[in-house]
Amino acid sequence: MWISLRWYPVLLLLYSGGIAAVAARKYENLRALMHAELPDPARPRVEISLIRGIVDCLGDAWELFERIPGHERQYAPLSEYLFKRFQRPSASQRGYGHVWRKVRAQILKRDPICMLCRSAMSAQCDHIRSKRDGGDDSPTNLRGVCRRCHDARTGRQGRRAR
Numbered sequence: 001m002w003i004s005l006r007w008y009p010v011l012l013l014l015y016s017g018g019i020a021a022v023a024a025r026k027y028e029n030l031r032a033l034m035h036a037e038l039p040d041p042a043r044p045r046v047e048i049s050l051i052r053g054i055v056d057c058l059g060d061a062w063e064l065f066e067r068i069p070g071h072e073r074q075y076a077p078l079s080e081y082l083f084k085r086f087q088r089p090s091a092s093q094r095g096y097g098h099v100w101r102k103v104r105a106q107i108l109k110r111d112p113i114c115m116l117c118r119s120a121m122s123a124q125c126d127h128i129r130s131k132r133d134g135g136d137d138s139p140t141n142l143r144g145v146c147r148r149c150h151d152a153r154t155g156r157q158g159r160r161a162r
């Protein structure tokens, strides 16, 4: 009956990999893991990504779950919650869409040298007042900074937020 059992090693791998990636803030690793290609058991020679496989697996699990009497009162699939949490939102979901890319290019052109250390080339567009603190995307609130200064700054902001 429990046909999803075959997915358990994969889920376990994703779970531990996910925790490791989140703990180390290496979201790229997590994304790579999610998109790892694997053979589709239903269709030989067709590769599906791990994430797609897990979605299918949750579908299987859900179908089985629906056969349990009283299931509608106990809907609390932790795996789905974790799954959503671990997904890094896309650039547009985070509000960094097409307009932002344009503004960013303008700022990097205006501030070619890092406005913090004044020695390295600007590589990032930094919010002087962070969006979390109510800062906006207007040019007066933005400045070009080098990668090192940006990482140091966002790292500090990240720690402060926790």
Ligand SMILES: [Zn+2]
Binding pocket: 114, 115, 116, 117, 118, 119, 120, 145, 146, 147, 148, 149, 150
């Ligand atoms: Zn700098």
